[in-house]
Amino acid sequence: MAGPVRxxxxxxxxxxxxxxxxxSFVPGTAAPAEVFRAAVAxxxxxxxxxxxxxxxxxxxxxxxxxxxxxxxxxxxxxxxxLFAGLDLRPFYRLVEGHPxxxxxxxxxxxxxxxxxxxLFEMLVIAVVEQQISLMAAYxxxxxxxxxxxxxxxxxxxxxxxxxxxxxxxxxxxxxxLSGRKTEYVQGLAQTVVSGALxxxxxxxxxxxxxxxxxxxxxxxxxxxxxxxxVRGMARVDVVPAGDxxxxxxxxxxxxxxxxxxxxxxxRRALVPFAPYRGLAxxxxxxxxxxxxxx
DNA sequence: TACCAGGTAAAAA
DNA sequence: TTTTTACATGGT
Numbered sequence: 001m002a003g004p005v006r007x008x009x010x011x012x013x014x015x016x017x018x019x020x021x022x023x024s025f026v027p028g029t030a031a032p033a034e035v036f037r038a039a040v041a042x043x044x045x046x047x048x049x050x051x052x053x054x055x056x057x058x059x060x061x062x063x064x065x066x067x068x069x070x071x072x073x074x075x076x077x078x079x080x081x082l083f084a085g086l087d088l089r090p091f092y093r094l095v096e097g098h099p100x101x102x103x104x105x106x107x108x109x110x111x112x113x114x115x116x117x118x119l120f121e122m123l124v125i126a127v128v129e130q131q132i133s134l135m136a137a138y139x140x141x142x143x144x145x146x147x148x149x150x151x152x153x154x155x156x157x158x159x160x161x162x163x164x165x166x167x168x169x170x171x172x173x174x175x176x177l178s179g180r181k182t183e184y185v186q187g188l189a190q191t192v193v194s195g196a197l198x199x200x201x202x203x204x205x206x207x208x209x210x211x212x213x214x215x216x217x218x219x220x221x222x223x224x225x226x227x228x229x230v231r232g233m234a235r236v237d238v239v240p241a242g243d244x245x246x247x248x249x250x251x252x253x254x255x256x257x258x259x260x261x262x263x264x265x266x267r268r269a270l271v272p273f274a275p276y277r278g279l280a281x282x283x284x285x286x287x288x289x290x291x292x293x294x
Numbered sequence: 295t296a297c298c299a300g301g302t303a304a305a306a307a
Numbered sequence: 308t309t310t311t312t313a314c315a316t317g318g319t
Contacts, residue, residue, distance in 0.1 A: 014304095025300095027317090133299040136316040178314045179301075221302050245300035283302090 003064030004052070007079070011087035013063070014110025015053035018082070022114045023291035029134045031044045038158035040077045040117045040148070042070050046150040046157035049074040049084065051061050056110070066153075083112040083234055091276045093235075101280055102274065104287045113282050115232055119199040120192055121158040122232030123214070124223040127184045130175065136176075143175035166187035184219025191217060207235055230278035235274040241266040249284045 019033050036051040044175060049065040061084070065074035070161050079085065088110070095101035124144070129137040148159035148167060164172070164185060172182045191197045197217070202210050207229055214225040226240035241263040253259040254269040262267060273280035 128307045129299095130301040131299070131314075133314055133318070135318065136299075140316070173315095176316060178316090180314060184302085185302090217300095219302065223301055227300080240300075248300085 001048075001050075002066050002068030004062035005064075005071065005075055006047070007075075008083065009059040009061065009084055009090045011059070012057075012092075012110045013053070013059040013061075013082075013088070013112060014056060015051065015082070017110055018112050018114060019288040021108070022109055022289060024286065027138055036078070036080070036082065036114075037119060037155065038081060039152040039155035041075060041150065041157045041160055042073060046152045047074050048152045048155055048177060051078050057137045059110070061127075075118050080113055081117055083115070086112055086236070088112065090276070091279055093213075093279065094273065094276060103281065104253070104283050108283055108290075110282065110284060111281075111286060113231065115234070116158065118158065119202065119228065119232050120161050120188075122228050123186055123188055123220070123224070124158075124164070125180045125183050126227045127219055128225075130181070130224070137211060138231070140176035144177075147171065147175060161192040162187075163187040165193045181211045181219070182235065184217075187218055188220075205232065207238060210235075230282075236277075236279040238278045239266065239270055239281050241270075245285060246281050249288050250281065252288065253284050256277065 015036060016032065016034055019036060023032065034052070037051055040047050040049055045067075046049065047065055047067060047070045049063065052062045054060055055064055061077050061082075063071075063073050063075045092105055114127065124139060125137075128140050128144070145156050145158055148163050149161070151155035167186070169179075169182050172185060173179060177185065192199060197213065201211060205213070210229055211222070211225040212231070214220045214228060215222065223240050223242050226238050227243070229235040229238040230240065247263065247266055248260045250266050250269050254259045255265070257263055266270050270277040270280060
């Protein structure tokens with residue numbers, strides 16, 4: 001293992017809190033971790049990266065990883081996964097004084113989302129999570145990773161597009177995906193392998209162009225495109241307003257009576273938080289999860 | 295047991 | 308064109 005490399009972030013960050021929040025979205029939550037660890041695909045092989053936070057103020061991160069020669073790339077990957085480039089200060093200024101979001105941001109000071117190492121993984125997760133509970137989706141994802149992923153130490157990197165493209169459909173179904181979702185995942189994998197969809201190039205496109213590129217594929221509707229934008233691409237103003245979890249939590253926190261909102265009402269309720277509407281929704285979801293005793 | 299859970303495409307009306 | 312329906316798993 002090489003490193004650590006030291007980074008100082010712009011604006012507040014609390015890795016421990018962010019790990020706890022990420023864990024709260026996953027069933028069977030393990031004991032709260034202080035160290036972020038992930039397997040990262042590096043072309044033909046996979047590497048492993050670890051991140052620690054020795055100092056909260058100023059927010060310092062220490063990144064280590066293996067193999068040693070991949071440390072620079074692993075550092076880039078870790079920065080990406082932890083939203084290291086996102087400065088929370090303008091968001092906090094925006095919600096300061098808001099009766100609900102101000103209080104939530106105060107409780108969750110330093111919280112940032114986490115995202116998968118690749119947009120491909122985010123898109124597969126989106127398909128897996130369609131319609132079924134996060135609990136069920138998590139189990140299915142774990143089976144996919146175990147069956148098709150690349151082991152590194154005690155971790156497993158998410159399967160590569162070519163692996164899923166070439167896999168026998170029945171083996172993907174055996175992980176718990178429906179026949180239809182198996183077609184979606186393999187269609188995505190083939191589209192990426194063939195070069196018809198350049199995931200790297202998406203990063204340079206505006207939101208609407210990304211939406212169009214994603215929804216062109218069978219199995220990827222508006223929700224999946226918005227999920228990719230906000231969760232995978234850090235477009236913090238994007239909100240999947242049709243998302244059941246978002247509709248429920250925005251209702252609970254922002255609507256009189258606390259009832260689940262319609263997608264239109266979700267958009268209305270989040271208007272004051274532009275250009276951070278997606279981040280605001282994430283804070284509400286995290287607050288609900290963490291407060292619920294998870 | 296039935297129903298719901300961070301949707302989508304395809305069939306039926 | 309608009310409205311149903313099928314899909315798979317896991318918790319309650």
